[in-house]
Amino acid sequence: MKSVIAEALVKTYDKGNVKALDNLNLDVEEGTVLGVLGPNGAGKTTTVRILSTLLRPDSGRATVAGIDVIKNPDKVREIIGLSGQYAAVDEILTGYDNLVMFGQLYHLGKKQSIARANELLERFSLTDAAKRPIKNYSGGMRRRLDLAASLIVKPKVLFLDEPTTGLDPRGRQEMWGVIQELVKGGVTLLLTTQYLEEADQLADEIAVIDTGKVIARGTSDALKKQVGGERLEVVVDQQHVAKTVEIVSAVSGHAATVDEGLRLIMAPVSTGSAALVEVLRSLDNAGIHALDIGLKRPSLDDVFLALTGHVAEEHKEEEPVLTGRGRKAKK
């Protein structure tokens, strides 16, 4: 059964001059995770805002768990959880106060709100920070608390809008861990992201969107096949370039490309770290010292290049105002 359905959503801003969504179609199978991947301004946030009842589309229809988001927004609000880009919790209140307040707003009653707050703080490793005001939290802690707030009533469908944008690598890893735990619990999740790696880690299926439309959809493996998977990259001294090209091509099975200026040799590989080890060993045997070597996962740009023939462009008109923290990372 489809938990989320969006059909032909259109949304324009600035009196029709900016088309945020241009006939967008999406659906999420119950109990699965859909990653919505796209650059800034592609329409990710607008999609989430419509599905979570915050915004009305100009046309099209959408349902969440079978309930129409336009006709029955109140009913939809009862069964969804939303965690946006901005860690929407009260900075001055403590983590505990925030969760208790939201619990009461969900009409849990005082006792139950307190119990649920403690349970969630524990689950998201925030117990130690529970009595501290949010303004003293790290970016990662804020996001975890925000996520906790969206889970207070065990939503049927969860929307996460760029849950790791603006976090440092460690915060991102922690957040991924938390989301993976959730996914194991069988929640239906729609997650937007600018990072292919993130969609890869967390989503069962990925929908790539650009200029308000879905331009590709499939499992991460299928997308990667289209894009070309991982790339091995080696940098060596000038005199070793020729020999290295030979070695890398042999391991990859594809002709390696060379950036002469950077003395960088690149080739697609399918066996990941095994290929890396093999190349290192061969280089060693040939007495070549690699100045730099690594596996590069395809980036959003690679996906876009493969799908659209152009790199991901940031569109100026990012969705509704809201400036402030949780700034979008520029690529």
Add this chain to the structure above:
Amino acid sequence: MSAVTDTYIITRRQLQLLTRVPEVLIFSTIQPIMFVLLFRYVFGGSIQTGQPGGYVQLLMPGIFVQTVAFTLAGTASGLAEDMKKGLIDRFRSLPISQSALVVGRTLGDSLLNIVVLTAMGLTGLLVGWRPSSGIGHVLLGFLFLLGFGYALSWIGAFVGLSAKDFRVVQNVSFLVTFPLTFLSNAFAPTTGMPRVLQYFAEWNPVSTMVAACRELFGLENQFGATAGSFPSEHPLVTSLFYMVLIMAIFVPLSLRKYRKAAG
């Protein structure tokens, strides 16, 4: 019923904020107290009123009204900040009454006004303010002040929710509040103003409120404008009318804005 509970929770959140950041409460109290003392001792000596008890009798109603007028700025910046942080999105995605956040915010700001007005009143008593009308009338005066603050709070809500940029809000609020409070009978007689401004001052809700409070505190409204004009003769009725009018316009406007916030 749940709308009431939701509103109560939001109002309580605001009081919680005050206990977490006591500076807010301290500064919102110190500032009006400072105004009382400054006006009392800077102008009080040079403005001749002929009023028994002196300038401070006329000053206190003026400064009370000015203080509650700043509720507009408080509500505006509070809501603008909630918008900026995405908190409004969170509240709007909850299955709660869609008016709770704004109503709770305006009520919370009025509760803060009670504290501030009390502190000011006590300071006033210390520096010679002596309302002569009896406790019942004085309390009624404070009720008027709270009502006026509450009505203005809804204009603030509209400003805060309409703001595209948080920093603009403070400026806009002050741009509204300062002329309103100074182009009035709050601190000086309006008779010295150019004719056009006199008209404005006469019909200015701040003037009618100040006049209403002076009446309720048992004073003659010496700084009032033209004798025989409706607002000067009937300050209580005119003030009540303004409160109702402001709410009738800005409550629906703000709630509509909230429902479409950032959309």
